[in-house]
Amino acid sequence: MKRCLAVGVFDLFHYGHLRLFKQIKQKEKNSKLIVAIQKDAFVFKYKPQIKLFYNENQRKEILNSIKEIDELIFYTEVNQIVKEVEFDIFCVGEDQIHKGFEEAILYCKSKNKKILRIKRTPHISSSDIREYLNHQKYNSNEIWG
Template sequence: MEELEHTCPLPRTTLIEPAIFTPETSCECRAPHEKLTVDQASHGTPVDRPVRVYADGIFDLFHSGHARALMQAKNLFPNTYLIVGVCSDELTHKYKGFTVMTEDERYEALRHCRYVDEVLRDAPWTLTQDFLEKHKIDFVAHDDIPYSSAGSEDVYKHIKEAEGISTSDLITRIVRDYDVYARRNLQRGYTAKELNVSYINEKKYRLQNQVDRMKEKVRTVEEKSKHFVYRVEEKSHDLIQKWEEKSREFIGNFLELFGPDGTWKQMFQERSGRMIQAFSPRGSPSSSPPRDFSPSRSPSPPSRWAMPRTSPPSSPKGASASISSMSEGDEDEK
């Protein structure tokens, strides 16, 4: 009998493209599929085909807790091909309840997880042997199952405790902050009918949104005012510093010009000395030069008021003679 080689799909080695959707028959390999033991899978055998691991769930609001569970499933064995089954909306609503994301949104979220090699849509709620054989599944992984190794009950226990998160936790947050999310979606353009919000609540949320917008405007104005005041203070500091420098320079120049030993005082003293010298007359000579009497020049006649030196008259007759002689002299002058 001819031995057939395995043509099972290998784990994807590139993250450029999203994971594929599972076709009707997950593995078309013609070679017989023998289930591996944990020991064989742990040692990476057989070499010609990967270990096919299956994990399923709802994966509503896909978050880091889901991604970590899939990372654990992917890293169970050295050569793992991880198939992730996602239940449909119809099945989920029937057995668990309503979801936030639609089934198509949940399918696409799983396709873009780096640990997933293949996404199986409309996964069954309960796994059967026929289903496992049809998709040639070696092991089924679930985030609630502890993975025992090296004497530990669960090697991922500390990671689960440190990074514990579930969809129920997220739903609880949404319910707790329902008003905030409703207001946000109303602001984004959703109608009250789409959000199942009553008329009164709609008006209340819109009023709160307006108040928040006003607060934001006030906060913006305050920030701009603080920035403006800071710039004014900075400019004022520069102006004051320049004013002080100019003031010191002005005072220094003033003192240099008008101070006790300033330039202005020296100029004033020099000009005052010149003015005093210009207005003071020349001193008189100590002795007058003798008059030079030339023979050609007769002496000037005596002043009309000059009284001749005569001996005092001895009698009234002499006095009258003097007076008459004076009158004659006057007439001659005239």
């Protein structure tokens, strides 16, 4: 059985996250999906201005209810977790392009691990939700969606 690894913060869980997991399971039938949740301290390290709505344990509880996910773990940095976990396929969203992901992908390629790029779900992202919620503070007549 192939083991797939996907990583992320997964704060403000939304439809795009769910589609990510469903796409992985659809493309890699009969695989085991391991999802790594970034620990709070490291989210703040890279995005000190961010306000997390859920702490890492709450995010884990939310993700634990998703049937496509077979195992949940925590991680600190993406270029390290790929060296610590046993997996065959690294599943990467097309928007996951920062230096840590570049290093992780290079490492995976050097170890002959498959890279599975997943397209984003159009018109939805955690950044969009945050922007909308911030806008709502000033204009309460709009409805999301």
